[in-house]
Every structure is written in structure tokens, then in C-alpha cells.
Amino acid sequence: MVAPDGKISTVAGTGAAGFGGDNGPGTEAQLNSPFGLAVDCVDTLYIADLVNHRIRRIASERMAGLPESGTVVSWANVRSRLRMGVLRESLKDGAEIQQSLASPRSHQRWRLIAAGQDEGEVLYRIENVRSGKVLEVVGGGTVDGAVVAQRTYEGSDAEHQQWRLVPVGAVTDSPRVYEIANRNSGLLLRVDTNAPTVVKQYSVQGDHRDRQWQLLPV
Known part of the structure; x- marks a missing residue:
């Protein structure tokens, strides 16, 4: 690899032709x-x-501590232990996202797809496995309390459909915990009850566990 200053460095290979390395770094x-x-x-x-x-x-070094693109997960709120899913398992645009009791059904499964970078931070689109639609803030809202729903992905300019995963705790923690921040608003996904309820975005406030989510690979 050639750096901007002209320095050449090796990123892979041993310098001699050969075969090996499957399933390794x-x-x-x-x-x-x-x-x-x-x-x-x-x-x-x-x-x-x-x-x-x-x-x-x-x-990429930028992916250190973050899930690989294509990883399928279930999100569990740290406080309530309930899972993030699509209301009534809907396939429609605009269906709200809620937390509810854990289920093996695909409306509670999410595919994390790398969507680009913003000032060096990795962005994801968070795609529902059942519907194929992505997580968004309704109407691109930037205020506390805006509802989160699913909708067909609108492309790289749709910043309200792009998310940063902010690690919480040590990289060795299992399962990993993240805050989920919207690119457009900078606000975090949050619930404020242990009962089934719609997921909304808020600034940093209240019990920190309300806005923290366990990433559970499935």
C-alpha cells in the first residue's frame, strides 16, 4: 500500500508466493x-x-470494536431486557419499532450493513430481516421524542436512515453493549419503561440503561 507521503507498506502476504490462511487473519x-x-x-x-x-x-482499522457488515443480530435493551422489533411484524413502510418480549421470529432480527463514514466514524443501515426495510427516524425529525420506524432505504443521502454504534464498556465484554445514534439528529434510541412500547430518539438524559442496547448475534 502506498501512503500519501509515498511510503510503501505491506498489508498482506509474506513476500513469497504460496497458499494458506483460510479462516485466519x-x-x-x-x-x-x-x-x-x-x-x-x-x-x-x-x-x-x-x-x-x-x-x-x-x-479496516475503522471497524475495530464494531460488528462486521452483514452481521445479523437481535437488540435487547439493557434496562428492560426486551427486544427491538417491528410492530405487529408488519412489512409496510412506516411501521413503528417497539420493544417486546423476546421471540425467535425474524421481525426481531436486524442485519447491520456498513453504509459509509462520517468524519471517520463508521455508519450502518440497520435492516429488518423480515421486511428488508431499514430503521429510520420518522420524517427525519431532530427533536427528542421522535418515533423510530421502518422504511425502504432511500440511499446514501438519507442521513435519517443511517446510524452510528457507540461502544459502551470494554471491548472484551460479552455481549457487547452499544448506544445507537442517528446520523441526522445525533440523538440516541431509547425506551423509558420496562413494558412493551415504541422506540424513540432522545438526547442523553435519564437512566443510562434506557439508551443502551445489547448486541446479541443470531
């Missing part, structure tokens, strides 16, 4: 005739290894 894999490179929206590097018939992925 991409930086430690051996290469044989790397043929093409691609970089995604969060600076993850993909290397096409021609002779080995492999695509090697070198994770």
Missing part, C-alpha cells in the same frame, strides 16, 4: 498472483488472488 494469508484490489465504503480491502482462487479480505 487476512493480513497473514499467503498470496499467489494477486490480480485485483477493491476498497469498500469503510476502507475494508479486498484482494483477488488469481492462482489460489480466493478473495482475501483485510478488515
Whole structure:
């Protein structure tokens, strides 16, 4: 890799052609005739290894402590232990997001898809597995109490449909806990009761557990 100052550094390979490294760190894999490179929206590097018939992925440093793009999760509120899901399992645009008792059904499962960067911070779109629609703040609202719903993704300019995951606690904690911040408003997803209720966005206030969410891989 060539830095802006012209310095060249090695990001993968050992300097000798070979095969090895499946299921291990991409930086430690051996290469044989790397043929093409691609970089995604969060600076993850993909290397096409021609002779080995492999695509090697070198994770971006920006993703440290964050879930990989494509990870499917369930979100559990730290205070209530209830799960984030789509009201009445709806497939419609505008269906509200609520917390409710844990269920194995797909309306409580979310796919985290890297959507880009904002001032060096990774952005995600949070896609419901059942409906294929993404989490948004209704109407792009920027005030406390705005309701969160699902809607068809409107593209890279739809900042009200993009989210930052803010780690809470140590990277070794299991399960990991995050605050979920909207790119457009900067406000956090929050609930203020242990009962089933609609999820809304708020600034930092009240019990900190209300705005913290456990990431549970499924």
C-alpha cells in the first residue's frame, strides 16, 4: 500500500508466493498472483488472488470494536431486557419499532450493513430481516421524542436512515453493549419503561440503561 507521503507498506502476504490462511487473519494469508484490489465504503480491502482462487479480505482499522457488515443480530435493551422489533411484524413502510418480549421470529432480527463514514466514524443501515426495510427516524425529525420506524432505504443521502454504534464498556465484554445514534439528529434510541412500547430518539438524559442496547448475534 502506498501512503500519501509515498511510503510503501505491506498489508498482506509474506513476500513469497504460496497458499494458506483460510479462516485466519487476512493480513497473514499467503498470496499467489494477486490480480485485483477493491476498497469498500469503510476502507475494508479486498484482494483477488488469481492462482489460489480466493478473495482475501483485510478488515479496516475503522471497524475495530464494531460488528462486521452483514452481521445479523437481535437488540435487547439493557434496562428492560426486551427486544427491538417491528410492530405487529408488519412489512409496510412506516411501521413503528417497539420493544417486546423476546421471540425467535425474524421481525426481531436486524442485519447491520456498513453504509459509509462520517468524519471517520463508521455508519450502518440497520435492516429488518423480515421486511428488508431499514430503521429510520420518522420524517427525519431532530427533536427528542421522535418515533423510530421502518422504511425502504432511500440511499446514501438519507442521513435519517443511517446510524452510528457507540461502544459502551470494554471491548472484551460479552455481549457487547452499544448506544445507537442517528446520523441526522445525533440523538440516541431509547425506551423509558420496562413494558412493551415504541422506540424513540432522545438526547442523553435519564437512566443510562434506557439508551443502551445489547448486541446479541443470531
